Amino acid sequence: MSDVLMVAGIAVAGGLGAGLRFLLDTALTTRLRSRFPWGIAVVNLSGSFALGLLTGASLGEPLASVLAVGLLGGYTTFSTASVDTVRLFLTRRPGAALVNGFGVLVAGVALAVLGILTTAPA
Numbered sequence: 001m002s003d004v005l006m007v008a009g010i011a012v013a014g015g016l017g018a019g020l021r022f023l024l025d026t027a028l029t030t031r032l033r034s035r036f037p038w039g040i041a042v043v044n045l046s047g048s049f050a051l052g053l054l055t056g057a058s059l060g061e062p063l064a065s066v067l068a069v070g071l072l073g074g075y076t077t078f079s080t081a082s083v084d085t086v087r088l089f090l091t092r093r094p095g096a097a098l099v100n101g102f103g104v105l106v107a108g109v110a111l112a113v114l115g116i117l118t119t120a121p122a
Contacts, residue, residue, distance in 0.1 A: 006062040010070035017074025036096055037084040040077065041104050047076035048108035052115020 001009075025039030032038050051072050054064060081104060088097035 001062045006065060009062060009066040010073075013066045013070025014074035017071040017076075019074075021075045021077060035091075035093070036088075037081075037100060040080050040084055041100065044076050044078075044081055044104055045108055045111055047072050049111040049115045051076075052112035052117075053119050054115075055112075056116040056119030 021043050024043055028039035028042055051068055054068050081100065085097050085101040088100055
């Protein structure tokens with residue numbers, strides 16, 4: 001596959017990932033009606049697990065890049081999680097901010113490891 005086709009595949013997959021992030025975040029935010037940013041937390045945690053699964057599966061190129069960089073890169077979002085954490089601090093909710101900032105980070109790493117271990121050969 002040419003570099004141009006791989007970049008195009010990554011771009012299309014990134015757009016799909018961003019759309020999925022929007023749909024899931026909106027659905028959870030609407031359904032839960034919580035002041036905690038559960039939607040983005042679930043997006044980033046599920047994305048960490050999915051990336052772990054892809055890494056453990058050892059897919060060949062270019063499929064691995066299209067799925068990991070494109071789809072999951074568009075799906076997950078560190079910047080929104082960071083802004084959500086700052087907003088929680090600014091609204092005088094330091095406990096929720098710490099849970100969001102550090103809890104999601106630690107849980108995301110744990111889920112990525114779980115994903116790798118789930119698909120890695122024994």
